[in-house]
């Protein structure tokens with residue numbers, strides 16, 4: 004009875020909103036439809052309609068996968084303090100972080116599917132029993148299991164909490180905290196396993212580095228919180244939902260630290276590659292300087308690094324970091340910079356030159372771009388719906404109509420942020 | 434003609450269940466799971482059954498069976514025979530090709546090895562041509578398993594080498610080095626496959642079940658010798674150029690979206706013939722044989738020549754050696 | 759409400775645009791004409807096609823006589839393919855810019871018998887010849903190595919070959935002749951590292967003789983145009 008009401012009110016909450024909301028969702032739907040059409044095109048003709056080829060056999064899709072796994076894993080930055088260390092500042096943001104994780108995972112799985120159009124209808128070959136899951140040998144098999152598992156965890160925990168609040172109960176700690184512990188380790192492992200997917204390949208010296216796993220984590224803990232800051236900033240200025248300044252300032256600190264670690268690791272990779280030039284650094288040479296007339300990625304990576312460095316320096320300077328406007332810009336720059344550095348800047352040079360030294364460059368086609376845009380739109384769509392459902396429940400506005408006591412159940416109590424953190428100005432006056 | 438080889442090499446047909454797994458329940462489950470998964474996909478592709486001609490209807494049924502078929506290594510002999518019959522029939526319906534598909538197993542006591550003489554190779558690329566014809570490689574994208582690299586005397590540097598030379602060969606001051614799948618003894622391409630669609634056979638050939646491969650291309654990223662090719666679109670071979678003498682694990686028709694590679698001409702070598710590249714090489718720069726036979730030519734080369742292999746440091750242990758006079 | 763309507767219209771428009779883009783991407787899938795510019799002759803193609811089907815055991819051969827002290831791998835006897843003028847005999851013969859006309863050379867050379875000019879008598883080696891009259895024989899081998907005609911040809915009959923000790927040999931046994939100087943190559947040949955095995959890797963071992971590849975008078979391999987090169991960018995240009 005409650006469940007049906009829950010789903011109904013969730014649906015109502017997700018489909019009602021102002022004009023801007025409908026424009027946003029409508030726009031996303033349009034992009035998704037276009038992406039779906041491009042996907043059909045690629046399913047019908049084969050991947051020949053993409054820019055990938057026998058030399059560069061992974062492209063934009065796997066690049067996005069590498070990046071988005073990080074975004075998903077970064078939820079742990081809020082989950083760990085909020086649930087386990089009982090950090091009150093993060094307790095309001097944690098559900099949103101889990102929503103980000105869910106949408107990132109949906110995008111990850113969609114990119115895996117798009118990368119091999121055979122998958123949607125051949126997935127049963129992975130199913131244990133009927134199929135032949137090459138586990139534990141295959142990192143990709145690990146990845147698919149872990150991504151799905153993490154998706155289930157990140158759907159189930161918030162669902163339980165939200166549903167409890169919806170029906171006016173306090174969620175039972177013993178019922179969900181064990182899963183929180185699992186999800187913390189799970190988050191780290193999905194990310195490391197995705198790194199091992201690349202670093203385990205001796206065939207590609209560009210990826211075959213022990214630092215790749217840690218670098219993945221560092222960049223995830225940079226891009227993830229940066230995205231959270233952007234999202235929380237948006238929610239805070241557009242809704243009643245109380246997000247404390249301290250939550251944002253803590254996230255900003257995390258981002259600043261992780262961004263520095265990320266840069267240090269990047270620097271040590273660069274010195275390793277270029278201080279004693281060997282045959283193994285040829286992909287890095289291609290990426291940063293180009294090989295002869297082949298230099299398609301050079302402008303990208305240089306922009307990406309410039310964004311990263313500028314944003315990191317900005318975040319390292321206290322007054323700048325504490326200025327909400329600057330903080331938002333820095334976070335956006337970091338997000339983009341890491342997308343370039345860890346997405347296309349990581350995956351594509353691994354294939355150039357080929358293990359036999361042949362150089363074939365890669366440029367995505369329109370089909371790929373549309374599919375990618377469609378998948379991102381889908382992720383944003385899922386995220387919007389999740390946030391749209393979670394916020395009113397947490398605000399106590401949305402509750403089960405079957406409850407006898409119709410008093411709104413207030414879970415979060417806004418506090419005066421100014422008194423506790425006088426040096427932090429609110430992002431916008433409410 | 435294609436059966437004659439069996440007189441030379443009786444195929445070990447009773448070795449059908451490599452994985453020793455129960456099969457019946459799995460098969461049924463496979464159908465079920467696939468049914469759920471594919472229902473939507475198939476529905477969009479299928480026109481209503483009653484509107485189709487008998488042949489179209491047959492095609493639909495065969496395609497469905499093909500889609501839900503088991504992993505090759507889990508098939509019983511009867512299932513293999515049925516699968517072969519289906520593929521032959523599909524080739525007839527789809528492309529009007531009359532093909533014979535063998536499932537010849539590895540000969541006991543045989544492990545294939547290959548040696549390439551870098552001082553004999555003249556860069557003619559006759560091997561590439563023979564390979565294209567023999568293995569029904571896609572003509573539209575000009576898929577080639579073999580690469581012949583022209584290198585300057587004095588060192589092996591793949592980055593500087595050129596495989597696209599267009600001049601008369603052999604060129605002054607250069608030597609030629611050919612690559613293809615090396616059938617590594619420790620193949621990095623095999624463990625990465627999430628669905629176990631690629632594996633090493635007892636005679637050392639690394640094969641792919643094209644009907645099981647899901648096209649993720651993890652194996653392409655893992656191969657240090659760039660030996661694998663992907664079917665980016667449906668392969669095209671002119672009807673009069675199709676080699677009808679085929680093997681399930683070798684040169685039979687590949688669908689779009691699966692990976693393929695050199696199999697040392699599994700359909701020839703398991704019958705005692707030489708791979709097409711060896712047979713076509715004018716100067717005889719290619720030596721092929723059984724590594725387990727101490728009196729084979731390949732063993733003589735290994736024992737008497739100075740050898741090297743590509744990227745030894747990766748511990749892939751290719752069964753493909755280079756030597757010079 | 760009206761925004762939803764507008765969304766629908768925009769959606770259709772974008773899909774239309776997208777499909778326009780996609781159409782341009784559609785691959786031009788025309789099949790490449792094979793071997794038009796490869797510089798290979800029909801003989802090569804025919805032989806390769808025949809080779810692809812020939813079963814082990816179909817080649818005519820002769821048993822190889824032992825090459826000095828070098829036997830084959832495992833001291834197993836092996837066989838040398840008999841060269842015939844028939845294409846089907848096994849392998850592309852075309853080397854360099856010349857195509858070796860290979861008659862069944864167990865008999866004396868019959869193409870241009872010496873006696874057709876030097877008639878009425880046996881031609882004796884004088885190591886001194888009229889070049890213009892022997893255009894088809896380019897004596898690079900003797901010129902570059904300092905060997906004499908009589909190193910290989912029988913001193914009292916130029917149509918016959920003879921070992922150093924004077925024992926006559928046929929052309930099919932040319933390896934015995936060549937091995938007198940080229941002992942390293944002969945060793946490699948007997949072992950399987952030089953020359954070429956025909957007729958399958960299993961069962962009897964059939965190899966080609968020296969003269970199958972090398973023109974004895976000008977043994978170096980000549981240059982020729984190779985089969986077409988791979989196009990690195992091809993996979994991309996098909997769909998752009």
Ligand code: SF4
Pocket residue numbers: 613614615616617620621622623639655656657658659660661694749
């Ligand atoms: S050469 Fe490449 S494809 Fe062939 S076995 Fe080795 S790793 Fe696998």
Ligand code: SF4
Pocket residue numbers: 625626627628629630631641645646647648649650651652653691692
């Ligand atoms: S492309 Fe096919 S064979 Fe290669 S790893 Fe993926 S499923 Fe396995």
